[in-house]
Amino acid sequence: MPLLYETARKGATINEAEIGMIVDKLKPQISGEVRMDKYNRLMYSTDASMYQMTPIGVVIPRTADDVEAAIRIAKEHGVPVMPRGGGTALAGQTTNHAIIIDFSKYMRNIVEVSPEERWAKVQPGIVNNHLSAAVRNHGLMYGPDPVTSARATIGGGIGNNSCGPHSVIYGKTLDHILEVDAILSDGSRVHFAPTTGSLLEDKMSENTLEGAIYRETRRLAWENSAEIEQRFPKILRRVMGYNLDDFMGEGPMNLTRAVVGSEGTLVAVT
Ligand SMILES: Cc1cc2nc3c(=O)[nH]c(=O)nc-3n(C[C@H](O)[C@H](O)[C@H](O)COP(=O)(O)OP(=O)(O)OC[C@H]3O[C@@H](n4cnc5c(N)ncnc54)[C@H](O)[C@@H]3O)c2cc1C
Structure with missing residues (x-):
């Protein structure tokens, strides 16, 4: 490639x-x-x-x-x-x-909302404020509030790991994106979500681009964990580089956390 x-x-x-x-x-x-x-x-x-x-x-x-x-x-x-x-x-x-x-013209719909569990499934081109307006009657809002929220989209926020004046209270985009559907550079479709146990082992052993991404992300994080621990800045919001510090543990892997802040360089979120 x-x-x-x-x-x-x-x-x-x-x-x-x-x-x-x-x-x-x-x-x-x-x-x-x-x-x-x-x-x-x-x-x-x-x-x-x-x-x-x-x-x-x-x-x-x-x-x-x-x-x-x-x-x-x-x-x-x-x-x-x-x-x-x-x-x-x-x-x-x-x-x-x-x-x-x-993505901003057509792929801007709300697919599903669960007020009880406080999540929404949306297309990436939806404007932040449109999502917040749609869930306001449930007493909910979308947390990250960059100044541009009247124009900025959820997909762009994922790219930038956007945050805003209230992020100290409500968190940045990385704290709010649970799962993503995305398309890789070879055109294959993936769904990234917390993955563990035999499912994670299966993903790791796949002879596909997705499988290679699981393996390489873990290898990079594990082999460089001392350096990452020492040199990644301990600040509330960081958007340079990839979130390798999220993959140092042995627990579930959620590649969503690598996508957030990746500035459109890894996948197209759909
Ligand atoms: C006046 C002003 C004030 C601002 N204030 C803030 C602020 O308070 N906080 C803040 O964080 N930012 C701020 N920004 C920057 C910016 O507005 C935000 O980061 C905003 O969330 C970007 O959203 P967008 O939809 O415009 O993204 P875009 O600019 O369209 O894209 C941003 C990145 O996301 C990627 N991307 C977009 N869609 C997808 C997709 N579907 N899949 C994968 N990658 C995708 C793009 O490739 C790009 O790398 C400000 C900008 C301006 C002009």
């Missing part, structure tokens, strides 16, 4: 003929929108940050199938994908020479 910087280099130098080939493959497979014209590429070349990078194009998915198709086609052409929510991140996290996957 090509490394991220190699795909970004390909994305930066891709020619119009190959973009045309990508469009021809995407259009029959995407039930949402495929926008690869110059106008849309310029529109999506920036976000709330000062950075600008012209993307290869934009896919606006209606379903996880659309996301999977976009990732598989990007892989065939050796170019990166870049998930995007509200685009309010401040460090250029949603700008790249990539196929942008914009």
